[in-house]
Each structure stands twice: as C-alpha cells, then as structure tokens.
Amino acid sequence: MxxxxxxxxxxxxxxxxxxxxxxxxxxxxxxxxxxxxxxxxxxxxxxxxxxxxxxxxxxxxxxxxxxxxxxxxxxxxxxxxxxxxxxxxxxxxxxxxxxxxxxxxxxxxxxxxxxxxxxxxxxxxxxxxxxxxxxxxxxxxxxxxxxxxxxxxxxxxxxxxxxxxxxxxxxxxxxxxxxxxxxxxxxxxxxxxxxxxxxxxxxxxxxxxxxxxxxxxxxxxxxxxxxxxxxSFIGSPPMNLIEGKLENGAFRAPGIEVANLPTRHSGAVTLGIRPEDCTVAGGSPHLSGTVYGVEPTGDLTYLTVKAGEKLIEVKASREYRASMNKPETVTFDLSRLYLFDTTTGQRLS
Amino acid sequence: MTSQRKKAKGESLTLRYLILGGWALFCLAPVLWFLSIGLRPRTEIITAQPIYFPSFSLDAWHMIWEDWPMAAYLRNSIAAIIGSVIIDLVLAIPAAYSLSRFSYKGRDDIGFYILSTRMMAPAIVAVPIFFLFRNFGLLDTIWALMLIYAAINLSFVTWIIRSYMLDIPKELEDAAKTDGAGEIRILWEIIIPAVLPGIITASVIAMIFAINEFLFTLLIASTPDAYTMSVALSNFTGGSDGVIYNAIALVAFLAFVPVFLVVVAIQKHLSRGLTMGALKG
Missing domain, CATH: 3.40.50.300 (P-loop containing nucleotide triphosphate hydrolases)
Incomplete structure (x- = not known):
C-alpha cells in the first residue's frame, strides 16, 4: 500500500x-x-x-x-x-x-x-x-x-x-x-x-x-x-563468542584450538559458534573443558562447558546427561564458524 | 468447625456494624442536633435546664419563609454556586490539560502561580475586589458572586483535574492522534471522560467551599437580590429579637441539604475520585 x-x-x-x-x-x-x-x-x-x-x-x-x-x-x-x-x-x-x-x-x-x-x-x-x-x-x-x-x-x-x-x-x-x-x-x-x-x-x-x-x-x-x-542478539541461547588469537589459520584460546581455518587474518579475533553447531565429543574435538551445567528441556539438553574461564553453550541431544565437573570435549562444525574483529566487533571475511 | 467459623464471622460482622454505626451517629449528631434546635420553640432552646422531652414546633420554619425572603436566598445560593462551578470547569479543564500534557517554557511556574493564589489570606484582597466589582457595576449581583466563587476555587479545581490528567497514559492520546483526532477532539472525547471522577470530585469540593463562603458574599451582597444562605444566617443575630437560634439552625440545615443530596447522588464517582486523587498526590 x-x-x-x-x-x-x-x-x-x-x-x-x-x-x-x-x-x-x-x-x-x-x-x-x-x-x-x-x-x-x-x-x-x-x-x-x-x-x-x-x-x-x-x-x-x-x-x-x-x-x-x-x-x-x-x-x-x-x-x-x-x-x-x-x-x-x-x-x-x-x-x-x-x-x-x-x-x-x-x-x-x-x-x-x-x-x-x-x-x-x-x-x-x-x-x-x-x-x-x-x-x-x-x-x-x-x-x-x-x-x-x-x-x-x-x-x-x-x-x-x-x-x-x-x-x-x-x-x-x-x-x-x-x-x-x-x-x-x-x-x-x-x-x-x-x-x-x-x-x-x-x-x-x-x-x-x-x-x-x-x-x-x-x-x-x-x-x-x-x-x-x-x-549475540539473535539465537537462543545466543552465539558463543570466544576471544582468542589467530595465527597461521589456527585459532587458540584457553581450552580451545581450531586449526586449518580458511582465513588470512591474524592477531586478536573473536570466534563465534552457535550452540546448535557444537557437538558433544565428536571425532576430533576443538574444545576440552569440564561440565558446568546441564539443563534438560524435553526435546534437547542445554549443556554448558567451562573452557578456561569461558562458558560455552552447547545444544546436546535430549538423552545427554553428565555430572558436574566431568571432563568433556566439544567439536565445532567448521563450516559454521564466524570470525569477528575483537576491537570493532565487525565480521571478518 | 464450619459452624464455629460461621459464628466467628457473624460476630465479626456485628462488631463491624457496631463500630460503623457508632461512627455514623457521631458524624450525624451535629446535623440532627441542628434539626432538633430548628424544630423546637425558641424558649426551650435557651433554657438553662435540660429538657428530656422537647416539644415540636414549626415556628422557626414559618418565620424563615414568611418573614424573610428565604426562597430568594436559596435561589441565589444555588445559582451562584452552579454558575461558579461551570466557570471553574470551563477554565480549569483546558488549563489542566495544558499543564499536564504539553511541554513549554514556564509551565511549572505557571502551575505554581495558579496554586499560590490559595496561599494568601482572602481578607488581603477584599478591598481591591470590592472596588473592582464596584467599578464594573457588579456589586450586589449574582454574577459577582459567581465570579468571586469561581476565582476562589479555580486554583484547586485546576490542580485536582491536572493530577487526574497526569495519570492518563500518553498512549491514549497518541492512539487518538494516529486515528485522526485533533487536540480539541482528544480533550473532549478521550481526556474528559477519562478524568470524569476527578471533575466530579473537584466540582463537589468547589460547591462545598462556595456554599460556605461568607466574607466576599457579605462584601458584595447588600440586599436580598444577592444574599445567599451563608449571609442569611447573619440576619438572625444582632437585631431587636436577639440571636434567633432555631432560625439559624434551620437555615444552616437548609444550606446543608442541597450539598448532601448532590454528594449522595454522585457518591460512587466521588469515593472513586477521592481515592484516586489520594494515590496520585
């Protein structure tokens, strides 16, 4: 109209x-x-x-x-x-x-x-x-x-x-x-x-x-x-934003290492990954930490893993259960990773 | 268990009625006393000995209606009061709307100035008011009474209505604007109906103040053309007959009745209005 x-x-x-x-x-x-x-x-x-x-x-x-x-x-x-x-x-x-x-x-x-x-x-x-x-x-x-x-x-x-x-x-x-x-x-x-x-x-x-x-x-x-x-505004739970360092295509933060990233950037970056793009355990895990919280909702389970001082949200299967402080690993879907400039917050290509 | 609870509930209800009945009697006692004085012969009222079974007399009733133009006093009172309340509302509603809904420089100062007119003793302006009305040729007229009552009450009528208007959500006005209404339509169709309890509350209080007003009425009115009930009371003192207590009591009762009837008629709005006002501050 x-x-x-x-x-x-x-x-x-x-x-x-x-x-x-x-x-x-x-x-x-x-x-x-x-x-x-x-x-x-x-x-x-x-x-x-x-x-x-x-x-x-x-x-x-x-x-x-x-x-x-x-x-x-x-x-x-x-x-x-x-x-x-x-x-x-x-x-x-x-x-x-x-x-x-x-x-x-x-x-x-x-x-x-x-x-x-x-x-x-x-x-x-x-x-x-x-x-x-x-x-x-x-x-x-x-x-x-x-x-x-x-x-x-x-x-x-x-x-x-x-x-x-x-x-x-x-x-x-x-x-x-x-x-x-x-x-x-x-x-x-x-x-x-x-x-x-x-x-x-x-x-x-x-x-x-x-x-x-x-x-x-x-x-x-x-x-x-x-x-x-x-x-971070869209998505529930919101996207995990992890501050770390990028060198030669490898991202590192306490408890987290993601190699072979197809990017030419380096230095301080923020890596973004949505909770649904994380898999508990998996073949070659990118994150090692401990279980901080488990919240079953019926159709799925929200898992919070502590890596270094950072809390990472993961959408796990409805059957997933774990005790507190149990060591846990998480694998990221590499095709769904985002990189942001830590200073400006803007997306890096 | 149930019967015990019922019994306790019944006792609590009786106690409540007793307390309320006692309070009602306490409030009504002066009115009933006035009525009883007004309906007794004059000799019984001024006797030093208590009279346990007073006699009934309509002497004062006949006197006030036959010897004095009481109907004219009553008519003057009602006309002056209604006129003054109408003037107040016509001026106070737009003023309150402006003070509560628009932002402009000096708005709060103007609001305080309006309120400050109530802060001085009325006697201070008595002489200037007398000369003002004399110069306008309004002395001893109902119009002068209307204007002076309206002037006395305008400030608090404005402030009461303003406090109600402040509580109306801004969204209502915004909705009316996007629906196509102009400011006058919004005031008339949205704001005034929403603050009706406040308008009624302010009007009743203005009526009560007006009917009790004595100083300016005595100053302005000099003949039965403009005498009101409050001034009429002074007719029954200081003459050759001395103080005619039963006539004074009856006139006071008659002055009380119209306001009482108005309050009863709009009781629902008034109680709601007074409570809301209390919350708004």
Whole structure:
C-alpha cells in the first residue's frame, strides 16, 4: 500500500542522541521488524514514521511525499500500542468506529466496516463491552481491529504482544501475520523479542544505541551476522563468542584450538559458534573443558562447558546427561564458524 | 468447625456494624442536633435546664419563609454556586490539560502561580475586589458572586483535574492522534471522560467551599437580590429579637441539604475520585 523511505534520520533531545543515521527503504507491502534491546531507538524511529515525534534531521517519505511536516492525524497510518490504548469510556464497537468518525468516513458505512474488522479478529461477540471487561488477548485484538478498520496505508505496531502470555502471544503472532498478508498493508513492527522478529518479518532491522546494526531477511540475520552484537542478539541461547588469537589459520584460546581455518587474518579475533553447531565429543574435538551445567528441556539438553574461564553453550541431544565437573570435549562444525574483529566487533571475511 | 467459623464471622460482622454505626451517629449528631434546635420553640432552646422531652414546633420554619425572603436566598445560593462551578470547569479543564500534557517554557511556574493564589489570606484582597466589582457595576449581583466563587476555587479545581490528567497514559492520546483526532477532539472525547471522577470530585469540593463562603458574599451582597444562605444566617443575630437560634439552625440545615443530596447522588464517582486523587498526590 505504501513505500516508506527513511533518509539520514537523526533524533536528539539536547545532548542525548536517540536515533542516528537511520537509512531504510521499506518496500510496498513489506513486513519489516525493528529489533533491539530497550532504549535502542526502535520505538522512536517508529514514532517518527507515525508523526508522533519530529526527526531532528533527515527525511521521511511515503509514496514519494515528504512527511516531515505532516501531522500524525493527516498521515494515513494506524498504530497498535503495547498497552492497547483502547479508549476506556467507549465500547469496543465505538473504539473500532473512532478512526472512521475522525477521518470523515460516511456514517452509513461505519457499521459494515466495524463489523468486518471485528470479524477479522474474531471479536464480534464482544462489541458492546467496554475494554475493561475484556481479557488481554481480546483487548489486543480490539486494538488490531481499530487499526485495520479503515485500511490504512501503513500499520505501525509497537510491541503489541509483549503484555500477553506465551501461548496467546504465539496465537496472536499467527493472526497478525495472516492479517498483514491478507490486507497487503506495509507493516512496521517493533519488538525486543527475537522469536517474533524471526517469525513475522520479511526483513529485520537490528538496532543498538540508536544506530542500525544490520538489515536483512531473518535467514541473513541468523546465518550471516554483521557483527558480534547481531550475532549475540539473535539465537537462543545466543552465539558463543570466544576471544582468542589467530595465527597461521589456527585459532587458540584457553581450552580451545581450531586449526586449518580458511582465513588470512591474524592477531586478536573473536570466534563465534552457535550452540546448535557444537557437538558433544565428536571425532576430533576443538574444545576440552569440564561440565558446568546441564539443563534438560524435553526435546534437547542445554549443556554448558567451562573452557578456561569461558562458558560455552552447547545444544546436546535430549538423552545427554553428565555430572558436574566431568571432563568433556566439544567439536565445532567448521563450516559454521564466524570470525569477528575483537576491537570493532565487525565480521571478518 | 464450619459452624464455629460461621459464628466467628457473624460476630465479626456485628462488631463491624457496631463500630460503623457508632461512627455514623457521631458524624450525624451535629446535623440532627441542628434539626432538633430548628424544630423546637425558641424558649426551650435557651433554657438553662435540660429538657428530656422537647416539644415540636414549626415556628422557626414559618418565620424563615414568611418573614424573610428565604426562597430568594436559596435561589441565589444555588445559582451562584452552579454558575461558579461551570466557570471553574470551563477554565480549569483546558488549563489542566495544558499543564499536564504539553511541554513549554514556564509551565511549572505557571502551575505554581495558579496554586499560590490559595496561599494568601482572602481578607488581603477584599478591598481591591470590592472596588473592582464596584467599578464594573457588579456589586450586589449574582454574577459577582459567581465570579468571586469561581476565582476562589479555580486554583484547586485546576490542580485536582491536572493530577487526574497526569495519570492518563500518553498512549491514549497518541492512539487518538494516529486515528485522526485533533487536540480539541482528544480533550473532549478521550481526556474528559477519562478524568470524569476527578471533575466530579473537584466540582463537589468547589460547591462545598462556595456554599460556605461568607466574607466576599457579605462584601458584595447588600440586599436580598444577592444574599445567599451563608449571609442569611447573619440576619438572625444582632437585631431587636436577639440571636434567633432555631432560625439559624434551620437555615444552616437548609444550606446543608442541597450539598448532601448532590454528594449522595454522585457518591460512587466521588469515593472513586477521592481515592484516586489520594494515590496520585
């Protein structure tokens, strides 16, 4: 429905810089997710797209039109908030109808549009209730219905599922993706939950300290991280990052030795390996240490091995069990190793 | 075991009712005493000996309605109070909205200045107020009473409503903006309904202050055209008849009734409003 271009966006409050040098081109109908820890600038960036904050510098363009000086109410965007933001004095019907009234949609179309939006989120039985009489999941669906009722050009969703329990969150995730695909509306979604980001996004924008760290598809972000921040932020447990020395293609750190690495770099580097790319024991182990912790989860076992002072996470088989401090070896999948510059954190080719 | 628990629960309930009943009686005693004074003959009230079985008399009732324009006093009171509360709300709601939801230079100073108007003794401004109203030709009018009551109460009405507005999540306004609403619509359709308990609380307190106001009413009102109930009380003292206690008691009771009825009618909102205000600080 709309293409959004953010060019050289900066946002600062006095000496505090919230967002710096943000450049993104969001395609029409794309589902893009801003992911990052609290305070990384993702919500501020979304609020600037909504018109709720003014950028200090840079341009926001929607479908070729510069939006910087256009009020939030005059931008064709709909926003879903973390706290639902349903109007407590109105029934769910009136809440969903509110944007239609404000945008001057002819009155005779209201009822049909409200009921259609409510059907979309399976909320038709609750239209005459006040928000206070609904559960968290129902309130979130009501907020979604209010966003979709007038079919805006852009959906903005600010951590819409963070107040829901895990089961409901999963169900709502599926529903949000379904609605977005059905309505084909460009969607910007903010979250700090990597599972939400990975499952919903066409592309993920990873942010830290107000700056973009990487933009890519979920596969690119997971398999081809640009730096140690991205590598450690995505994945559960996160990627193991081991600081050591590289000499003549051999990486060494206390208790760890990986030879024959296809790289010409040398010196201080950080080696990255995901827990699922580690195998307990194996033919020619790269790590020798002791068992620090064993956490069975049912479908697999999380094993923590101590090598030198470093704790390495390994995803072991569901049957794996070991006693504390037992000597253990781990083999790395050499095709899934990553090397990063220890000083800058950037990925080495 | 169950019967023992039931018995203990019953005893605890009786104790609770006894304590609450005792407290209610303590609070109502002055009102009932006033009513009893108002409905007794004057001779019984000023006697030195206690009277255990007082006689009932409507002398004072007839006197206040027949010898004095009490209906006019009552009407003046109600008109001045309602008018002043309306003026207060019309001014205080936008002021509170501005103080609570917008950032601008000097905002906190303006808020403190508004509150500081309550910090001086009213008598200090009595003479300037008198000359001001005289110059505007408003002396001895209901309009002057409305304005002065509104001016006296405006600061705390603003601050009470402001404290409620501060508690409304910013997200509600942001949602309304992205839904297409302007500032006036947001205030009218989102903010005011959300702070209604605070508006009601502030209005009732303003009414109580207004009905009890004496100094400025005495200064401004000089004829029954503008006399209110509080000033009417002074009619029953110092004349050739001396202090007419039963008439004073009855007029005081009549002044109490309208506020009491308003409080009863909106009790639910008021208790919620007062509790919320307590939490907000």
């Amino acid at each position: 709309a293409r959004i271009e953010l060019t050289e966006i900066q946002k600062s409050w006095g000496a505090v810089q919230g967002v710096r040098d943000v450049n993104i081109d969001i395609a029409d109908e794309e589902f893009i997710v801003f992911l990052g820890p609290s305070g990384c600038g993702k919500t501020t960036t979304m609020r600037m797209i909504a018109g709720l904050e003014d950028p200090s510098e840079g341009r926001i363009v929607m479908d070729g039109e510069v939006m910087n000086d256009i009020d939030a109410r005059d931008r064709d965007v709909a926003m879903v908030f973390q706290g639902y933001a349903l109007y407590p004095n109105m029934t769910i019907y009136e809440n969903i109808r509110f944007p239609l009234r404000m945008r001057g949609v002819p009155r005779d179309q209201h009822d049909a549009k409200v009921r259609r939006a409510a059907e979309f989120v399976e909320l038709t039985d609750y239209l005459d209730r006040k928000p206070g009489a609904l559960s968290g999941g129902q309130r979130q669906r009501a907020a979604l219905a209010r966003a979709i009722v007038r079919q805006p050009q852009v959906f903005l969703m600010d951590e819409p599922l963070s107040n829901l329990d895990a089961k409901l969150r999963q169900a709502m995730r599926v529903q949000i993706k379904h609605i977005q695909r059905e309505l084909k509306i460009t969607t910007v979604y903010v979250t700090h939950d990597q599972i939400e980001a990975m499952t919903l996004a066409d592309r993920i924008v990873i942010m830290e300290n107000g700056a973009i760290q990487q933009i890519g598809t979920p596969d690119q972000i997971y398999n081809d991280p640009a730096n140690t921040f991205v590598a």
